Amino acid sequence: MKKQLLYKFFFTIFFLCTYCLLYSQETSFILSDKNGTAETKALYQNLKTLSAKGYLFGHQDDLAYGVNWRYEKDRSDVKDVCGDYPGIYGWDLGGLERNNGEKNLDGVPFKNMRQYIKDAYKRGGVITISWHFDNPSTGGNAWDTAHGTVASILPGGASHELFKTWLDKAANFILSLKGENKELIPVLFRPFHELTGTWFWWGPNNCSAEQFKILWRFTNYYLKEVKKCHNLIYVYNTGGDFKTKEEFLERYPGDDMVDMLSFDTYQWGDPSKDDGFTKNVDRLLSIVDSAATETNKLTAIAETGYEAIPYATWWTDVLQKAIGNHNIAYVLLWRNHGYNEWSKKMHYYVPNKGQVSEKDFIKFYEAEKTLFEKDAAKENLYKAH
Numbered sequence: 173m174k175k176q177l178l179y180k181f182f183f184t185i186f187f188l189c190t191y192c193l194l195y196s197q198e199t200s201f202i203l204s205d206k207n208g209t210a211e212t213k214a215l216y217q218n219l220k221t222l223s224a225k226g227y228l229f230g231h232q233d234d235l236a237y238g239v240n241w242r243y244e245k246d247r248s249d250v251k252d253v254c255g256d257y258p259g260i261y262g263w264d265l266g267g268l269e270r271n272n273g274e275k276n277l278d279g280v281p282f283k284n285m286r287q288y289i290k291d292a293y294k295r296g297g298v299i300t301i302s303w304h305f306d307n308p309s310t311g312g313n314a315w316d317t318a319h320g321t322v323a324s325i326l327p328g329g330a331s332h333e334l335f336k337t338w339l340d341k342a343a344n345f346i347l348s349l350k351g352e353n354k355e356l357i358p359v360l361f362r363p364f365h366e367l368t369g370t371w372f373w374w375g376p377n378n379c380s381a382e383q384f385k386i387l388w389r390f391t392n393y394y395l396k397e398v399k400k401c402h403n404l405i406y407v408y409n410t411g412g413d414f415k416t417k418e419e420f421l422e423r424y425p426g427d428d429m430v431d432m433l434s435f436d437t438y439q440w441g442d443p444s445k446d447d448g449f450t451k452n453v454d455r456l457l458s459i460v461d462s463a464a465t466e467t468n469k470l471t472a473i474a475e476t477g478y479e480a481i482p483y484a485t486w487w488t489d490v491l492q493k494a495i496g497n498h499n500i501a502y503v504l505l506w507r508n509h510g511y512n513e514w515s516k517k518m519h520y521y522v523p524n525k526g527q528v529s530e531k532d533f534i535k536f537y538e539a540e541k542t543l544f545e546k547d548a549a550k551e552n553l554y555k556a557h
């Protein structure tokens with residue numbers, strides 16, 4: 173009798189443990205890097221939980237400059253307008269690969285960038301990094317779409333060794349991002365962005381889907397296994413030009429190499445004349461939602477905006493409606509360069525004080541689902557909960 177009870181007891185314990193294990197695997201979100209740092213794994217898991225409540229609002233180069241100002245300590249156009257910093261900050265490594273790579277392609281010194289990243293992390297904000305890197309086989313810039321570049325940097329290609337030295341430089345920067353306890357700062361890394369667009373050397377007119385996948389897999393392997401960058405959350409990012417889930421995933425390199433699915437899309441038409449942008453974003457997000465369910469990944473709009481925002485209620489009438497009830501982790505607006513000598517136009521994507529959409533931006537800020545830095549800080553995103 174006693175023996176039977178003991179069996180029952182052990183059987184119940186065994187059953188409970190198995191159930192808990194299976195259940196936790198099903199509900200938890202596993203970072204693709206099994207050796208990811210505790211903070212990186214926690215951030216990934218917490219972004220998943222957070223995306224059911226709302227989305228982080230992001231801005232490119234936010235702390236470096238804005239419309240009519242450059243390099244003023246702690247300044248931000250977003251903060252000038254709504255009193256809070258963005259929840260996520262975008263930065264770009266383009267230029268780091270150059271011999272005298274002290275500043276990025278838009279003039280941001282990497283020394284400053286590192287400090288901005290540390291400051292934002294300390295306040296509880298999130299960091300994402302893209303890389304408009306030069307063409308390694310021609311020496312031209314990211315928009316030099318000379319044919320055959322991707323083939324030349326794959327293992328065995330003529331520019332492969334050079335490409336590795338560029339990855340070394342990126343790794344040095346990524347590994348120099350540390351918090352106060354010397355822990356690595358997690359980064360949402362978005363390499364080869366807008367990968368379905370024809371304007372960058374890694375685009376579909378210059379390499380096959382297979383070549384692209386190998387490029388991604390090599391980059392991921394090199395940064396993770398050789399350089400030991402275990403603070404990266406990988407963001408797969410297309411243009412806004414796909415029509416089906418299959419098209420969106422055509423160059424997807426595999427579940428073990430990606431953590432988040434995203435696309436970039438901008439408003440071009442006039443929102444007072446038609447709601448094409450809102451409808452299109454909703455359509456794209458529905459496709460990405462189903463791809464994310466299939467792959468068990470997070471989603472985001474990694475770049476968007478309406479240049480110079482010449483529409484007073486763009487934030488609540490267009491962007492907020494476009495995102496609607498889709499559970500994305502973040503939406504990032506492009507940079508506030510100010511007057512652009514080259515295009516002879518104002519080039520900015522979030523309002524500064526006095527801008528026509530300022531009041532509506534504050535309404536957008538106050539909306540329940542938009543999460544800025546104070547909201548992010550409350551969530552303690554770098555701690556496992």
Ligand code: BMA
Binds near residue numbers: 277278506
């Ligand atoms: C583009 C523009 C350019 C910039 C590039 C990389 O969208 O903003 O002025 O150099 O992004 O940041």
